[in-house]
Amino acid sequence: MERTIGKFNPQPKHAAGEVTISCESCLVRDQALCGKLNVDELIAINQISRRRRLKAGQRITLDDEAPEYFGIVLSGSVKLTKVLPDGRQQIVGLLFPSDFVGRPFEQQAGCHAEAATDVNLCAFPAGPFERLARDYPAIQHQLFRFALSQLSAAQDWMLLLGRKTAREKVISLLLMFAGRLSETGCAAGKTSNRLEFALPLSRSDIADYLGLTLETVSRQFRVLKSEELIRLHGSRGVTILDLDRLRASFSHPTA
Amino acid sequence: MERTIGKFNPQPKHAAGEVTISCESCLVRDQALCGKLNVDELIAINQISRRRRLKAGQRITLDDEAPEYFGIVLSGSVKLTKVLPDGRQQIVGLLFPSDFVGRPFEQQAGCHAEAATDVNLCAFPAGPFERLARDYPAIQHQLFRFALSQLSAAQDWMLLLGRKTAREKVISLLLMFAGRLSETGCAAGKTSNRLEFALPLSRSDIADYLGLTLETVSRQFRVLKSEELIRLHGSRGVTILDLDRLRASFSHPTA
DNA sequence: TGCATCCCTTGATCAAAATCAACCTGCCGC
DNA sequence: GCGGCAGGTTGATTTTGATCAAGGGATGCA
Incomplete structure (x- = not known):
């Protein structure tokens, strides 16, 4: 469904630190x-x-x-x-x-x-x-x-907060980020099953998003890393190595 | 801001089990x-x-x-x-x-x-x-x-699910019910500080609402009862004996 | 270069709530 | 009145994640 804006010339009104955009x-x-x-x-x-x-x-x-x-x-x-x-x-x-x-x-x-x-x-x-x-x-x-x-x-998140385990919360978060960041072009996905992006939140913010402590979040990241489901670069960088396997090991580690 | 509907006569259309209402x-x-x-x-x-x-x-x-x-x-x-x-x-x-x-x-x-x-x-x-x-x-x-x-x-509830203790969750629920049920006239309030109503949910539904187990919900009700903050009649009936004191003992029992 | 800070990681211990297991209690149909 | 059942209570035990505590690594600044 293509749309064209056509020609229009909004009068630019300038204020400190602000610019009119088109x-x-x-x-x-x-x-x-x-x-x-x-x-x-x-x-x-x-x-x-x-x-x-x-x-x-x-x-x-x-x-x-x-x-x-x-x-x-x-x-x-x-x-x-x-x-x-x-x-x-x-x-x-x-x-x-x-x-x-x-x-x-x-x-x-x-x-x-x-x-x-x-x-x-x-x-x-x-x-x-x-x-x-x-x-x-x-x-x-x-x-x-x-x-x-x-x-x-918000309702999906309520289900997460009320009923999911720490592992499930962290995996859900990664999958949510994967979805949102790839659709907005903020992720460098190699293949459809591998995805790399920068976490938009610190560990402590992630904890506040998942209803956990930052220690628990950190430990769960480590666990997923040890299972070769993700890779971590610096504190914000993440690579999901296999989206399908990550989804499959939602509740329990996969062999 | 008073409003009147005025005179109007919607044509009644009847179907099985349905009636036109005004x-x-x-x-x-x-x-x-x-x-x-x-x-x-x-x-x-x-x-x-x-x-x-x-x-x-x-x-x-x-x-x-x-x-x-x-x-x-x-x-x-x-x-x-x-x-x-x-x-x-x-x-x-x-x-x-x-x-x-x-x-x-x-x-x-x-x-x-x-x-x-x-x-x-x-x-x-x-x-x-x-x-x-x-x-x-x-x-x-x-x-x-x-x-x-x-x-x-929903966002208030996310805060409850992610960050409140079992006691706080149950008290929040009671206060929420008190607010909604009294404003819709479904509660029999004696004074402004005392309120009696029927819980619209079973223990198990309450547990599913608060992200707890039904055992924990039952125990918290018992605790609040032993603190003389509420009274229980049958399985659905509750009386909040003192709304202010209930609010005040949100996180810890009051003497 | 060294120090300080911020954020993250890791480990040891603890506690809140879950789980497992009986056991009531009120209500229904018979 | 009796049996059965759903829903609720209570207790014993376990577990998950919180808390407490220490240490690591990057970054910025003097």
Whole structure:
């Protein structure tokens, strides 16, 4: 389903550290919600978009404040976390390129959002974006569908958190990364069964994502390595040596 | 923000076991998504709605099939579960009166939905409802907002599943029930600090909701009972004797 | 070059919750 | 009233992953 944007010339509006971008050259457009919009809607959304660069660790929103902007991840990953009063924390969502960041029409962000790696964002100021969503039902429709896919992912993760063992959690995480990172072109896959990529999270973040301690995560990586299922390079690099065998040894080591 | 439906006479269409209902007498309308619709939208939605009664345990959808209808819970509770190939299962959502059941525009339901108790549903056939959602942006808007609130609840639950202790999980569950059941009028609260209600789930379902075993759930109930925080009547009846003290003894028993 | 820091790994021990196993209890049909 | 059964409780034991503790390796800076 090919689409052309046609000719349009959004008036460039410049502000400190921000540049007007054009959807024409956008690499994630087809996978993002913009990919399903028509030319008018795309022009409208392009008019209010500003590129934003975030360094790893940079906060986007606090859980109890209304965010000033929403956005679509162009590169890198954004993590969403919830924290208990005593400091225990849980990563409740991880956003990859083409994912939408933020909750239009909600008063509170609901969780802390921060850049897990360096991030490029196609950002939309909250107010104008909400107006656009109201004016163009197609935008609202795409937002709804994205919310449903996020809900579905959250429910899969609940099954993981509530019922899977440490080994199964780590393998599920690797397979999830393999899926998301290869579809967004962030993985260097040799064959269909072998895949190399950089983990977007530290050991401690992985622990907070899986509901484990970082020691347990580290040990499980070591176990998978000793089974020749994965290879580790430095602290962030991973190679899945055999995706099928990794899936097969989900619950128990395979001979 | 008062609303009136005005006069309208939907043509009654009868089918086996189904009756046309009127939104005028609907008890959950104000809290459900219908509460935010205008007269035209309400009439349109009323035209396609059929009341449906489900007995406890009755299946609504399987996770890999497209549901034939969506609905709004009028009474009772609906549980959403995910299952691992070996049978381990996790309840990933619980729907109360005024909540919307189903995922419009998705090909698969994503999880098993079944009546946890006897349920009354205001049901909408899938196709016509999706057409309505496309025709009336306000309906889509309400669906979107409901999806966001579900997402938020799911994320709170992820924090519970990943980071809370058994005691904290059980207390969180009781407080969640207290909130949802009292706002939907299903609890007999004596004072603001004391609340009595029937658990909508069996011990084993509670275990599947909290990511625990049923033995652990049973033991935690017993502990809370011995601390005089709750009282148990039969297997489903609970009285929270002091909501504040229950909240305060979240992590550790209070003297 | 050396020191400090951050992140990760590894080992020893501990504890929370799972598992295994009876045993109640209330409810149903007969 | 009696047997059977589902759901719930209780106890003994085991296990998984947490906790406590120490050490390693990369990176940055003086």
